[in-house]
Amino acid sequence: MDGATVSPMPEAPLAMMEIEKTPPRSPSNHDMPPPPDEKRYDDDDDRVWDCGAWFEYILVVVVSSILLIAASVLTIFWVIYYRRGFNMDDPKLQFNLHPVLMVGGYITLSGFSILLYRICRCCSHLIVKLCHTFFHACSIPCIVIGFLAVWDSHNQTQTPNFYSLHSWLGCITMGLFALQFVLGFFSFLILLCCENATYKFRSTMVPIHASFGVATFMLAVATAVTGLTQKAHFELGESYQQTIEEGIIINSIGVVLTGLGIIIPFAVRRSNSPANCKVYVTERI
């Protein structure tokens, strides 16, 4: 093997990861190996999961998980410590549900759902799918209650809705999220009832669903950072410019969210199939 054509940082065989489960009738169709003149990083199985790759894999997973949890923890801390927590009778405190539930639903739960789908390559594909759906399903009530909280709070304080960049991005994100959930649920769970007949359609849907999933996550991050900036200017006003504690906390949440917007698309582009899981990966293809 020519080491000179191999990178120590193998790229993700994303295509492999995104191929939908093979119909039972053709579990091992290998009649056409790829042309030999197109050598890729990920072809070198003996190097894909060497020490460096394992280190990178663990680093990406650990950092992603820490950032996903940190986003929600920091938001809850900010709201409780600096914004006086939650109270449904006070429109201002009712509003506080909005950042917590939106970050919790859109970012933490959706982020773990995306990450989990990519990490757990050794588990049964159906279980991973169900967990992926479950995490996304859990984020739906968060998003709905988060949206209603701000809607109701705005109406009670006679603040207009849908005028800001934050709200525009939020609407696009919610629409894309709903579409993704419905199409994903229909394509990858319901259509499994006629596994063979729907294989081609499901295969077609996989890269579309994956691409739009990452896009929705990026949109959620963009929405969140504009929302944080807006809130900081509304609530802190001039004092935001004095680098006060609350401003630092808000900025830190924004930095964590942006870090997630970078690491999650990066994580899902990398190969997550350890060599000893090859049997499952092959089965899945």
Place this chain on the structure above:
Amino acid sequence: MDGATVSPMPEAPLAMMEIEKTPPRSPSNHDMPPPPDEKRYDDDDDRVWDCGAWFEYILVVVVSSILLIAASVLTIFWVIYYRRGFNMDDPKLQFNLHPVLMVGGYITLSGFSILLYRICRCCSHLIVKLCHTFFHACSIPCIVIGFLAVWDSHNQTQTPNFYSLHSWLGCITMGLFALQFVLGFFSFLILLCCENATYKFRSTMVPIHASFGVATFMLAVATAVTGLTQKAHFELGESYQQTIEEGIIINSIGVVLTGLGIIIPFAVRRSNSPANCKVYVTERI
């Protein structure tokens, strides 16, 4: 060929695109073809550039280009039509250089630089590299003048610097951009003087440079949308809530930028090598 294992939307052989130029001593080392049991979408060369793939390729390139130009055009229009253009003697009008140069430098020029590197697979690799460097080099004066414009304007109006989420993200983005440029210039142009000896190092650097390049672009988008939100609240105040014309323009710039933050990472993940360019791609590997 088993059509059932092929998606009509082939995934990008990103690894292939990212492999650094082979040292001249081994231009056609094909002794180890990829194992036949790992069939990928992109292995089916006869389908990779079918009608649907071409349509998608053209759509992505055209939409990306339109959005990249629209971001700068909309920003210039906003600044000249609603913010009274530029004047270095007035700190408020001096500030106006900031959004125009930052969007022009970070987003439009860097975006085209990334896109170009991926589109022009039929051109000489060195020419593509030089163009990629040239576009990035052009964005440096934009970023430096854009930064100095806001720094000087803030100092003249006694507005504090580096307190907001926008400025924090901006600092991280500038640092990453500078690091990327210096490392990229050194690794992929200067080290070409000892092509064979540096091949392994350059190969190692390619995926790192590509990943951090996209990350820098995402950071730039996040910085820009927070900046726009901040500016809208500062300049429009209460009237922003009345959905006035300027507010709509600002929001539209934000939506265009977020669209770019989604489509550019998507574009670079896709295969951009038309079948008739295979000779060049193979040469490059």
